[in-house]
Amino acid sequence: MTVDTRLLQQGAGTDPLREMSRRTFLNYAWLASLGVLTAETAVVFYQFAMPRLGPGEFGGPVDLGLAEILPGIGADPEPFHKAKFWWVVDDEGAAIALYKVCPHLGCIYQWKPNQAKFICPCHGSEFERGGALIRSPAPRGLDRMVIRAYDAADELVAETNERGDALHIPDGARLVVETGLRILGHEAA
Ligand code: FES
Numbered sequence: 001m002t003v004d005t006r007l008l009q010q011g012a013g014t015d016p017l018r019e020m021s022r023r024t025f026l027n028y029a030w031l032a033s034l035g036v037l038t039a040e041t042a043v044v045f046y047q048f049a050m051p052r053l054g055p056g057e058f059g060g061p062v063d064l065g066l067a068e069i070l071p072g073i074g075a076d077p078e079p080f081h082k083a084k085f086w087w088v089v090d091d092e093g094a095a096i097a098l099y100k101v102c103p104h105l106g107c108i109y110q111w112k113p114n115q116a117k118f119i120c121p122c123h124g125s126e127f128e129r130g131g132a133l134i135r136s137p138a139p140r141g142l143d144r145m146v147i148r149a150y151d152a153a154d155e156l157v158a159e160t161n162e163r164g165d166a167l168h169i170p171d172g173a174r175l176v177v178e179t180g181l182r183i184l185g186h187e188a189a
Contacts, residue, residue: 002070058084064175066123070095077111077118077129083179085145086111086118088129094166097145098131103185104138118142130166131185141185149173 062083071078073093076088085097098118102109107122117134118127126135131142144164150173151157160167164183169175 021136058082059180059181061176061178064177066174070175073096076113080113083145083177085177085179086176088131088166089132090166092166092168095147095170096130096164096166097147097160099143099145099182101143103140103143104136109142133185133187134145140187143182143185146178146181146183148176148178150176 021031064080064083071087071089072092073089075089075147076093077088077098078101080097083097084100086100088096088098090096100108102120102122102125104120104123104125107120109118109120109125109127112119116129118129118131119125120138123137124135127136127138127142128134131144132159144160146160147158147167147169148156148160149158149167149169151170152172153173154174157170157173158167160183162183166184
């Protein structure tokens with residue numbers, strides 16, 4: 001007797017039991033994907049909502065201890081890498097904390113002692129020791145961070161004003177730089 005194999009193959013493709021288990025499997029797979037997506041979304045929201053800064057990390061207040069860490073009056077600026085700024089003390093002894101990132105496209109500029117200015121290696125912007133713009137393409141001078149000075153009783157005794165003027169720091173003060181509070185540099189005239 002001959003068996004018509006075409007009929008057998010056709011019949012196998014439409015077996016209701018196989019069709020059911022295939023659909024069940026796809027449903028489970030879809031639910032599993034949805035579960036993974038939901039879990040990933042929840043993790044992202046949690047990370048976004050929770051503060052990610054520990055004490056002393058860039059983005060928050062960085063406690064620098066006593067004011068003796070400052071460079072001398074009129075000395076070359078000194079980088080403070082952990083908090084991403086340059087310490088500058090002007091000729092009158094007042095301090096500035098310059099954010100280390102160029103306001104043009106975000107490169108890290110450098111102090112050039114032999115030229116007595118900051119120069120950005122990416123597109124050649126130049127800035128004075130105090131952060132004022134000398135040469136574009138940067139659209140403004142260097143941004144400044146807010147400095148706060150506290151006395152031995154932990155009272156605030158001096159603070160960078162809203163214009164970002166250099167701050168006279170009382171003797172023996174403890175310094176905190178607010179790395180998340182930046183004052184934009186002055187725009188080119
Ligand atoms: S990023 Fe500094 S000059 Fe362009």
